Amino acid sequence: MGKIRLDKYLADMGLGTRTEVKKDIKKGRISVNEEIVKSPEYKIDTQTDIVLADGKEIAYEELVYYMLNKPQGVISATEDRREKTVLDLISDKKRKDLFPVGRLDKDTEGLLLITNDGELAHNLLAPKKHVDKKYFVRLKTALSEDNRKQLEEGVDIGEDKLTMPSQVFLLNKEKDEAEIIIREGKFHQIKRMFHAVGNEVIFLKRLSMGSLVLDENLLPGEYRLLTPEEIERLKENA
Structure with a gap:
């Protein structure tokens, strides 16, 4: 990432607002490579510099x-x-x-x-990426084979187009538990899809997203x- 200001470094790592960490710096509570630094503008190399606040190391994490x-x-x-x-x-x-x-x-x-x-x-x-998302659903009533096929082919949930093709796998003999894989992410989509075939989702859990x-x-x-x-x-x- 290169070098960033000491006050930004500390604020990014959750030590307080920029105003708050500037006060801490000026009070001499921050050291860089074992030397007290009182300038908020001091530039920190996130790869090599060792920053301590009250003696505790503050490691920089850019992406989490x-x-x-x-x-x-x-x-x-x-x-x-x-x-x-x-x-x-x-x-x-x-x-x-x-x-x-x-x-x-x-x-x-x-x-x-x-x-x-x-x-x-x-x-x-x-939307154009069509990332697969898998869900576990528990339904109010058994899902018929016709309804399962409807869901897989696409159903009307009140949008301009039918839902994209999905995959539905029944998990038990009662046919009220299933896994469904969709490639969209519309508002309340799973619930609306099952509602479109006359059923109701009573429990929903996402199992995967992409890989x-x-x-x-x-x-x-x-x-x-x-x-x-x-x-x-x-x-x-x-």
């Missing part, structure tokens, strides 16, 4: 990627005065510019990517950093 198993009752937003957001669940986040890639409804669980990589987010969400698959070890509300391999595959496939 978290996999979250979103629980029900939490909204997919960066901040909200009344509701708990998915960013509130990331307790050890350092950067202030994180955001969820796409949205899951408040009552929907499952995979959510949280990052500050705008380019990757755009590529994953751009990224929800870690089975993550309970609802838990998260982890993506592995380098997961990040690389996501970027390649997006």
Whole structure:
């Protein structure tokens, strides 16, 4: 990344606003390579310089990627005065510019990517990219074979065009649990698709997005950093 101002470095890493960190710098609470620096404009090499705040090292992270198993009752937003957001669940986040890639409804669980990589987010969400997204659904009533075929061919959800072809796999004898793979991301799309064939989704969970698959070890509300391999595959496939 090259060199950036010390106050920006500290603010990016969540130590406070630019105004707050400038005060900390001027109080002599920040050292760079074992020397106290009192100038907010001091240029930091993010690759080589060692920055400490009150003796604690502040490592610089430019792009960050978290996999979250979103629980029900939490909204997919960066901040909200009344509701708990998915960013509130990331307790050890350092950067202030994180955001969820796409949205899951408040009552929907499952995979959510949280990052500050705008380019990757755009590529994953751009309609023309048609990134596969797999969901688990539990339905109010059994899904008939005719309805399953309708969903796969495309249904009318009140848009200009029918939904793109999807894949639907029934998972049990009662035919009320299924996995569905879609290549779009319209508002409430899964629920609207099943509603279009006279059914109702009573539970919805996202299992994958592109090459990224929800870690089975993550309970609802838990998260982890993506592995380098997961990040690389996501970027390649997006």
